[in-house]
Amino acid sequence: MTETMKAVVYTGLDTFEVTQVPQPTPGPGELLIRVEAAGLCHTDLDILAGRYSAQFPRIPGHEFAGTVVDADSIYQGCIGARVAIDPLIACHQCRNCTRGYPNLCTAGQAYGAERDGGFAEYAVVRQENAHNIGGLSMPVAALAEPFACAVNALERARLAPGMKAAIIGAGPMGMILSIALRGWDVHDVTFADRIPERLDRARSFGATHTAIVDESITDVLPTADFDLVIDATGRPEVVQDAIRLLADGGTLIPFGVCPPGSQINLDPFEIYRRQLRIIGSFSLNRGIPGALRILQRSDFPLQELITTRFALDAGAETLAAIGRADTIKIQFDPTITPAAQ
Ligand SMILES: [Zn+2]
Ligand SMILES: [Zn+2]
Structure with missing residues (x-):
């Protein structure tokens, strides 16, 4: 019997639900991540509104971190690792990829857009998309993706x-x-x-x-x-x-x-x-390790960037909080059960 998990699922344009879905299993070269922090941003609203090439149903969430709990047989050694995810999957063959712009891959996909992402208890990602976070907390590690977008811009400047x-x-x-x-x-x-x-x-x-x-x-x-x-x-x-x-x-x-x-x-x-x-700069360009280094060295109160953490069950409330003036970063914590909130 397939195990199920709780997930936020975009079921169609401007419609979503929090529901039980089959828990994914890692295929060749893939890891199963127990998601412990997943940040939200305007892109999640843009995907819901159809402004990206995502197809529905889709589990969104492209800014996430968690623990590896299962893996393809060659990556069993990764089990237990605490990781932040690079959501982009590039073809490594098109003109943009071969010129150093995998973020502009003409056949590119992303977890949380063209593939299922991190607004769920579990997510499957390719091993090469997972990066060890060292001693960072999961909420701070989940900032690595937006940080890597900033790194991409600043590297180009x-x-x-x-x-x-x-x-x-x-x-x-x-x-x-x-x-x-x-x-x-x-x-x-x-x-x-x-x-x-x-x-x-x-x-x-x-x-x-x-x-x-x-x-x-x-x-x-x-x-x-x-x-x-x-x-x-x-x-x-x-x-x-x-x-x-x-x-x-x-x-x-x-x-x-x-x-x-x-x-x-x-x-x-x-x-x-x-x-x-x-200078133009789109998304992140393999910048997660560089972003993690900046986060690890920073003496700013990074925890305070995350103003609110929601259980997956609070899906509607959470999406409505994106961009509100009294919040900075909002995140899902899929390990919160409603009773414990
Ligand atoms: Zn984002
Ligand atoms: Zn490509």
């Missing part, structure tokens, strides 16, 4: 120690980017946001200056002053204004996900004359 940075948007990714910047010895970090409480919190995660935005960021931040500006709002009008904050030779990373098809005005002469750079 050619940072140097002592640079002056601005992060627009003090949500979860803003905090994570700020912590990750310390990995490049960038310590001068200005945060801008509309919500004062978020800026208060940013000070615990590396903000050296903060600015409350009312209308435009250019009203409250100096123009032509920052070596690095990262938009973590995903609002095209903010990205457009952010260009004006760049010092000569500066770099802009439009990290927040803007609506597809949105447009901004930019002056190509200004890009040329002031030698500006606009």
